[in-house]
Amino acid sequence: MNGGMKNIVIIGGGFGGIRVARDLGKHDKFLKSKGYEVLVIDRVRHHLYTPLLYEVASGCMIEKGMRMESELLSGVSFRLDEISKSCCGVGSLQGEIVGVDFNLKKVKLASGTEVPYEYLVIAAGAETDYFGIPGLKQNSHAMKTRADALALRQRIQDFIEAKKRGEEVQIQIMVGGGGATGVEFSAEMAGCFRRLARAGEIKNGDWSLTLVEASPRVLGMLPKRASDITLRRLERLGVKVLRDTCVKRAEEKHVVLAPRPLKAGESPETLVCEFRTEFEKIFEVDVLVWTGGVRASSLSEKAGLPVDRKGRIQTDESLRIHTRPDVFAVGDCAAPVDPQTKNTVPQLAQAALKEGELAAKNIIHHIRREPLEMFGFPSYPTVIPLGAKNSILVMKGFIVNGFLGWLVRQAADLRYFFSVLPFWSAIRVFVTGARLYTRND
Ligand SMILES: Cc1cc2nc3c(=O)[nH]c(=O)nc-3n(C[C@H](O)[C@H](O)[C@H](O)COP(=O)(O)OP(=O)(O)OC[C@H]3O[C@@H](n4cnc5c(N)ncnc54)[C@H](O)[C@@H]3O)c2cc1C
Numbered sequence: 001m002n003g004g005m006k007n008i009v010i011i012g013g014g015f016g017g018i019r020v021a022r023d024l025g026k027h028d029k030f031l032k033s034k035g036y037e038v039l040v041i042d043r044v045r046h047h048l049y050t051p052l053l054y055e056v057a058s059g060c061m062i063e064k065g066m067r068m069e070s071e072l073l074s075g076v077s078f079r080l081d082e083i084s085k086s087c088c089g090v091g092s093l094q095g096e097i098v099g100v101d102f103n104l105k106k107v108k109l110a111s112g113t114e115v116p117y118e119y120l121v122i123a124a125g126a127e128t129d130y131f132g133i134p135g136l137k138q139n140s141h142a143m144k145t146r147a148d149a150l151a152l153r154q155r156i157q158d159f160i161e162a163k164k165r166g167e168e169v170q171i172q173i174m175v176g177g178g179g180a181t182g183v184e185f186s187a188e189m190a191g192c193f194r195r196l197a198r199a200g201e202i203k204n205g206d207w208s209l210t211l212v213e214a215s216p217r218v219l220g221m222l223p224k225r226a227s228d229i230t231l232r233r234l235e236r237l238g239v240k241v242l243r244d245t246c247v248k249r250a251e252e253k254h255v256v257l258a259p260r261p262l263k264a265g266e267s268p269e270t271l272v273c274e275f276r277t278e279f280e281k282i283f284e285v286d287v288l289v290w291t292g293g294v295r296a297s298s299l300s301e302k303a304g305l306p307v308d309r310k311g312r313i314q315t316d317e318s319l320r321i322h323t324r325p326d327v328f329a330v331g332d333c334a335a336p337v338d339p340q341t342k343n344t345v346p347q348l349a350q351a352a353l354k355e356g357e358l359a360a361k362n363i364i365h366h367i368r369r370e371p372l373e374m375f376g377f378p379s380y381p382t383v384i385p386l387g388a389k390n391s392i393l394v395m396k397g398f399i400v401n402g403f404l405g406w407l408v409r410q411a412a413d414l415r416y417f418f419s420v421l422p423f424w425s426a427i428r429v430f431v432t433g434a435r436l437y438t439r440n441d
Pocket residue numbers: 011012013014015016017041042043044046047048050051052053054095096097098123124125126143144180181297299330331332333347348349350351352
């Protein structure tokens with residue numbers, strides 16, 4: 001506690017955590033009058049705008065060097081202390097939380113420091129899930145952090161550099177997971193290779209990109225028509241899409257694929273897998289990118305909280321943990337149930353923001369001894385970039401594809417930047433992105 005103040009501690013400065021901080025910051029005077037201070041603790045010093053991370057991995061391949069890397073990052077990664085202070089009006093601390101003592105109401109940092117809390121919000125996000133597939137973690141690139149995106153970019157740039165030196169090299173990329181991240185990276189990367197080929201830097205036969213998806217459709221969470229449009233778009237860009245196909249094993253230069261396991265009542269003929277009659281097939285792969293799934297931050301389990309099969313903390317409808325009325329969980333690490341569909345809310349930034357809003361409101365209600373509000377998840381538009389100035393937008397059953405979808409996506413990005421950054425910083429970030437991220441188009 002600082003000078004007798006009581007802490008509202010937020011673990012994680014991602015989408016959910018920053019939204020809680022920002023909305024609590026709006027009640028700054030009230031909280032101070034009641035003796036509360038808000039503190040965001042994160043293991044990293046930045047807030048990451050993941051929806052544009054694929055642009056860092058695939059952007060400006062011709063230009064090398066740290067300067068270009070930091071320019072690319074400046075469109076997706078913002079200093080947490082600045083956001084916390086300028087937009088939320090709250091404090092921040094860098095540190096890895098390694099445990100929570102719920103009885104003594106303290107969070108424990110790896111450094112040994114303990115921070116007491118009066119209210120705790122767990123917004124620790126998710127980690128890449130490798131589903132125990134042999135060799136996958138060791139032999140693949142993930143797409144979850146800044147470091148992941150830069151490592152992947154570096155690997156592809158090495159190939160382009162070798163081509164520039166006149167070496168006879170080729171690159172075979174495989175992307176595992178045909179959800180939003182796998183699709184947007186594949187589309188953008190294919191667009192980049194095609195542009196490099198047009199510019200004479202590489203030949204079109206020098207690259208191949210295969211997207212592997214375990215279900216019969218890419219973007220399986222969207223209506224079938226959106227999946228079909230996306231599949232056609234990817235194939236037009238030169239991406240080979242293997243559906244109903246699972247990654248079984250990964251080695252340094254090979255990936256073993258197999259038809260997905262059949263469900264009860266299915267026959268092999270129902271699969272759209274290209275090699276459904278074979279047990280396994282080995283593919284030569286230079287770069288394997290894994291975007292096949294996430295599971296909630298391991299912190300939830302370490303803290304001994306009740307979790308579902310994806311490691312997400314089970315909350316009640318007010319986002320509190322059942323057994324702990326002073327602890328809330330939001331975002332990818334939480335498993336609130338959508339009261340309308342009765343399904344667990346998807347691990348999306350939009351859901352994390354909505355949950356962050358509610359957790360902040362309910363903390364204020366609790367301090368005021370008012371009844372808490374219940375969670376309601378309205379349906380939001382989904383916009384998935386499909387390379388160049390082309391996105392697919394799905395909103396209440398309507399599907400818009402192409403430039404209009406891209407414009408909506410630009411507006412959504414800008415709106416978010418305005419919500420966390422000072423006005424001119426938001427404009428600068430947006431303009432930087434517009435300048436750099438469209439170079440593959
Ligand atoms: C490449 C990519 C693209 C995406 N695109 C979209 C999209 O277009 N639209 C969409 O809606 N969603 C998208 N998502 C999903 C979206 O990023 C997540 O749903 C969202 O980030 C969840 O917010 P969060 O606050 O729960 O977690 P995060 O935003 O991940 O934040 C969690 C924070 O907690 C910190 N943390 C974790 N553990 C600890 C610890 N032990 N100690 C201290 N700090 C810790 C992390 O460093 C991180 O900053 C995308 C995800 C990825 C990876």
